[in-house]
Amino acid sequence: MKWVNHVLIAGSVTAVYDVRLVPPTIIGATAPDWMEWVLKFVGRPVKHRTVTHYLSVWSLAWLAGIFLLPDNGLGTVLTAFCWGGVTHILTDAMMVSGVPLSPYSDRRFHFLVDGSGPGSPWSTGSVLAWCLSALA
Numbered sequence: 001m002k003w004v005n006h007v008l009i010a011g012s013v014t015a016v017y018d019v020r021l022v023p024p025t026i027i028g029a030t031a032p033d034w035m036e037w038v039l040k041f042v043g044r045p046v047k048h049r050t051v052t053h054y055l056s057v058w059s060l061a062w063l064a065g066i067f068l069l070p071d072n073g074l075g076t077v078l079t080a081f082c083w084g085g086v087t088h089i090l091t092d093a094m095m096v097s098g099v100p101l102s103p104y105s106d107r108r109f110h111f112l113v114d115g116s117g118p119g120s121p122w123s124t125g126s127v128l129a130w131c132l133s134a135l136a
């Protein structure tokens with residue numbers, strides 16, 4: 001999915017909750033992809049939609065933010081960042097390639113799409129991807 005779709009989906013869903021949390025959520029919504037660039041920059045390149053796209057890691061980080069971090073200031077910002085990451089992973093999971101479930105499994109997670117099919121109606125840049133962004 002394109003970054004603009006990730007940003008629109010994460011930003012619009014978060015704005016309903018608290019518009020002040022939109023910036024950290026948007027940064028988190030692009031993080032799984034730009035973290036790949038950072039790893040490449042530091043000499044540790046990874047394949048796209050692999051180690052930075054674990055559904056379990058982003059989900060646990062978000063839940064930890066909700067239940068373990070203080071509900072103000074930096075805690076709220078970090079939780080919003082992780083929420084953005086969760087939205088990124090869930091929307092990438094709509095692609096045929098899916099996303100990895102955890103570092104301890106080679107299974108891929110798919111959301112609203114059958115990963116065994118020839119193509120996803122949600123593919124990058126598709127009309128449905130844009131419609132989802134518009135609805136969010």
Ligand SMILES: [Zn+2]
Nearest residue numbers: 032033049092
């Ligand atoms: Zn991604």
